[in-house]
Amino acid sequence: MIYRIISFLFLVLGLSCTSNSSPQGVLDESLMSSILVDIQLAEGKVSSLPISYDSSQVLYSLLEKDIFSKHGVTDSTFIESMEYYLESAEKMDRIYSRVIDSLVVLESKSNKKE
Secondary structure: OHHHHHHHHHHHHHHHOOOOOOOOOOOOHHHHHHHHHHHHHHHHHHHHOOOOHHHHHHHHHHHHHHHHHHHOOOHHHHHHHHHHHHOOHHHHHHHHHHHHHHHHHHHHHHHHHO
């Protein structure tokens, strides 16, 4: 009887522990952060240009394709991954914390060069 209870407890504990790995077809948190950093930089570049809204949308679309190509992912994989991570506020918080940290580092490097 005690053996069954202990086995049941280990089973429950094993199932309740969450893994940091993402499901197949979903980008890992590190790659997702890198892509989002590049997307933020592209959005910043496009928004700072003195061009019309329509032109900025076309330019951003081209930059986004380049970003996905650079990281070796498709837009559908990125969208699927975003949907997965948006389901968990904790995971999205971790990703965006990395994005913000990376952008702060890039900004400080840029300020040192000036």
